[in-house]
Amino acid sequence: MQFMLDRSIKKPxxxxxxEQIENGIISGDLSPDQPLPSERExxxxxxxxxxxxxxxxxxLEAVGLIVRRIGSGTYINTDIWGLTHKRxxxxxxYVEDGSFxxxxxxxxxxxxxxxxxxxxxxxxxxxxxDLLPNVQFAKILKENAFDEHLGYDHPLGDAGLRETICKHVxxxxxxxxxxxxxxxxxxxQQAIHLIVQCLLKPGDTVAIEDPSYAFSLPIFxxxxxxxxxxxxxxxxxxxxxxxxxxxxxRIRMIFLNPDYQNPTGTKMSLERRKRILELSSxxxxxxxxxxxxxLTSFDGHIGPTLKSMDDNENVLYISSLSKVVASGLRIGxxxxxxxxxxxxxxxxxxxxxxxxxxPQWIANQFLDSPQFxxxxxxxxIQLRERRDAIILALDSLSKDEVTYLVPQGGIxxxxxxxxxxxxxxxxxESMKKGVSFVPGRIMGSKNGYVRFTYGRGNEATxxxxxxxxxxxxxxxxxxxxxV
Numbered sequence: 001m002q003f004m005l006d007r008s009i010k011k012p013x014x015x016x017x018x019e020q021i022e023n024g025i026i027s028g029d030l031s032p033d034q035p036l037p038s039e040r041e042x043x044x045x046x047x048x049x050x051x052x053x054x055x056x057x058x059x060l061e062a063v064g065l066i067v068r069r070i071g072s073g074t075y076i077n078t079d080i081w082g083l084t085h086k087r088x089x090x091x092x093x094y095v096e097d098g099s100f101x102x103x104x105x106x107x108x109x110x111x112x113x114x115x116x117x118x119x120x121x122x123x124x125x126x127x128x129x130d131l132l133p134n135v136q137f138a139k140i141l142k143e144n145a146f147d148e149h150l151g152y153d154h155p156l157g158d159a160g161l162r163e164t165i166c167k168h169v170x171x172x173x174x175x176x177x178x179x180x181x182x183x184x185x186x187x188x189q190q191a192i193h194l195i196v197q198c199l200l201k202p203g204d205t206v207a208i209e210d211p212s213y214a215f216s217l218p219i220f221x222x223x224x225x226x227x228x229x230x231x232x233x234x235x236x237x238x239x240x241x242x243x244x245x246x247x248x249x250r251i252r253m254i255f256l257n258p259d260y261q262n263p264t265g266t267k268m269s270l271e272r273r274k275r276i277l278e279l280s281s282x283x284x285x286x287x288x289x290x291x292x293x294x295l296t297s298f299d300g301h302i303g304p305t306l307k308s309m310d311d312n313e314n315v316l317y318i319s320s321l322s323k324v325v326a327s328g329l330r331i332g333x334x335x336x337x338x339x340x341x342x343x344x345x346x347x348x349x350x351x352x353x354x355x356x357x358x359p360q361w362i363a364n365q366f367l368d369s370p371q372f373x374x375x376x377x378x379x380x381i382q383l384r385e386r387r388d389a390i391i392l393a394l395d396s397l398s399k400d401e402v403t404y405l406v407p408q409g410g411i412x413x414x415x416x417x418x419x420x421x422x423x424x425x426x427x428x429e430s431m432k433k434g435v436s437f438v439p440g441r442i443m444g445s446k447n448g449y450v451r452f453t454y455g456r457g458n459e460a461t462x463x464x465x466x467x468x469x470x471x472x473x474x475x476x477x478x479x480x481x482x483v
Contacts, residue, residue, distance in 0.1 A: 001029045005046055013048055017056040025065060025076055035073035036066065101218035106424065106442060114436045120465030122452045123436040125213075125262065125411065126327040130458065131382055133325060136371045140362060148361050152353050155345045157184025157333070158360040164368045165333055172295060174308045175317075175335070183341045184355045185348065187332040188292055188320040192255075193219055195288060195316065198347040199340070200225050204252040207245055209237055211414070211444025213262045213290075214255050229445060230254075232261060234405055236268025239275035251285050258306060260293040263443050263451040264414040265407025273306055280314040287315045292323040293410040295376055298384040313337045321363060323411065323455075324379060330356075331363040383411060389459040390452060393466035401473065411455030414440075417448050417473070426450075426472060435468040 001024045005013050024030035036042075039057060043050040057074060060066045067077045102108070114121045156162060162179040169175040185191040192214070200206070202224030208214040210229035220227050228245050230237045236258055245251060256276070258268035280287050289306045297303075307317035313336070320332030334344060348354065366372055387406075390413055394402055404415045417426075423439035430437065440449025454462055 003042070003046060005048065013046075014052045014055040014059070017046075017053065018059050021056070021060060022065060030076055032076040032078045035075050038073065099222060101222045103218060104216065104442065106427075106439070107216060110436060110438065113431065118434050119431070120435040120461050120468060121456050122454070122462070122465045122469075123438045124456050125323070125453050127323070127379075127411070127455050128457055131379060131455070133366065133371070133375050136366060136369075136375065137362060139371075140365045140369070144365055146358070146361060148357055150357055153355060153357055153360070155349055155354055156180065156182060156341065157355050158357070158364060161331075161360045161364040161367075162333075164364050168367055169319075169335070172302060173305050175305065177335050178338075181335055181338055181341055183334045183345050183348065184360060185320075185332040185334060186330045186352070186355065187322050187327070188290060188318050189217075189332075190348075191318045191320075191332050191334045192217070192288070192290070194334070194344045194347050195253075196220065196223055196225060198343050200252060205249050206253040206255060207242065207251050208255045209257060209261065211263055211440060211446070211449070212255075212257060213443065214257075215444055216442050232264050232266060234266055236261065236266055236272055237276070239272055239279055242276060242279055246279070246283050246285075251283070253286050253288055254280075255288045255290065256306070257290045257292075259291055259303070260296060260407055260410030260412075262292070262410070263412045263438070263440075265405060265410050265412050267303070267408060270303065273304070273309060277306060277309055277314065281312055289315050289317045291317065291319045294319075295324050296380060296383055296411070297409040298380055298387075299408065300377075300380065307335065316340065321367075324376065325363075325366065329359050329363055331359055380409075383409075383455055386454040386457070386459060386462060387413070389462045390454040390466060393463045397466060397470040398473070401470075411453055413452045413454060415450050415452065417450065421448060421473075423447065423450065429475075430469050430472040433468040433472045435465040435472070437469065 003017065003020050005016050007013070021030065021036070030036070036057075037045065039050050039053045043053045046053075057066060057068070061068060064077055066074055068074050103111075110123050113119070114123055156179075159179065161184060162182045165182055166177055166179055169177060183191075185194065196219050200223065203226070205226045205228060206220065207228045207230050208220075209232045211232065214220075215229075228249060228251070230241050230245070237256060242251075242254065254276075256268075258273065260267060276287065287306055287310075291305055291307075294302055294305065305317065307315045316334060316336040318332065318334055321329055322332065325331075334341065336344075391404075391406065394404070394415070401418055402415045403418060404413055407413060423441055427437065427439050438451040438453075440451065441447055443451060452466075457465060
């Protein structure tokens with residue numbers, strides 16, 4: 001096929017070349033069996049810059065019409081035709097080009113492979129089946145008729161559930177709020193997504209804990225938000241680090257998980273909470289407080305949340321029932337200034353027209369019943385026993401190879417491996433032995449850490465899982481020094 005460019009018209013030459021090649025493909029004049037001219041060859045023949053041909057080929061490749069094969073040449077893409085000679089979208093290109101980034105491949109691997117039969121799952125951040133209130137839910141369904149309206153609910157969520165949450169946070173967390181300051185969300189993760197999407201813009205800078213669950217989320221990069229890291233020690237984030245970051249950068253928000261932090265299990269000191277709230281008031285940046293584990297305090301003492309200490313409406317408070325009742329219920333909430341809640345509600349309406357009616361109804365029934373109090377008391381006992389089981393197993397099997405801080409609540413144990421390792425190779429070997437964990441680098445910037453979740457298994461499976469982990473740690477093809 002001969003290519004001809006018309007220099008007398010205003011249409012760019014690369015665009016003319018694109019259209020001629022596309023028409024040649026449609027007419028069959030260009031055969032998939034024969035390579036297209038090389039960029040240099042075609043540029044010389046048409047007496048144009050090579051960059052013009054490169055631009056044309058880039059556009060044709062982007063829409064899936066051609067493929068470039070290293071060392072072979074540029075060809076018509078044979079996958080563009082179906083049986084009826086109709087164009088097939090280049091789905092691979094769409095998958096790669098979407099602005100909403102996928103999870104890290106390792107996160108996807110953990111999610112997909114930890115449910116294999118025989119795998120001891122010490123990676124998934126959810127409760128074991130025997131810790132879920134299935135019996136109580138069955139009783140609620142048996143004794144209470146569901147007669148709610150099945151149309152779209154109130155934009156903020158079910159009014160009854162929001163009133164119950166008002167009572168719940170007052171009883172447990174000394175927070176006095178009104179129902180129209182609450183938005184029901186599909187768990188805490190949707191709450192974080194709504195905040196990033198609705199309240200931030202590309203180029204904004206936020207501070208997150210290091211390590212933290214937020215570190216593993218691609219949501220910030222997807223929306224062009226820059227993240228700065230705040231190291232977490234045994235008392236939480238240091239306010240001096242926040243002050244230092246604020247002097248160098250214009251921080252728009254800070255994301256914190258003060259109580260039994262994921263993954264470290266640490267609880268922020270009261271002195272640091274006060275100082276962080278002072279910094280928020282001084283510099284005018286909001287605090288996003290993520291509080292999934294506060295109720296799991298093993299000694300039953302629930303300290304003040306940042307939100308309960310907030311006199312200036314500087315804190316957006318996120319919580320859910322995922323870590324204390326059931327993750328599959330998908331009930332979370334955001335508490336904040338009414339105008340902010342209205343904005344976030346509008347964003348949620350655009351995504352899903354509001355939360356599903358049925359899970360809100362059963363969550364309200366359970367949260368407002370005496371059974372909830374009993375469930376929380378039982379959950380604390382069970383989680384403490386499982387924490388003790390994982391610590392006992394580590395101490396008896398790993399000697400001085402692993403160190404950790406003992407969490408006083410939550411479901412995670414954050415461990416430092418006391419010799420040099422490749423966390424990802426260790427995970428690969430561990431999963432071959434039948435146990436999964438979360439490599440620390442997924443959740444933070446430092447190497448040599450792992451996160452175990454003891455809320456997912458029972459005492460026997462936890463012991464077996466740690467045994468398999470220690471075997472992998474000591475016997476991974478000589479990668480680790482034998483003990």
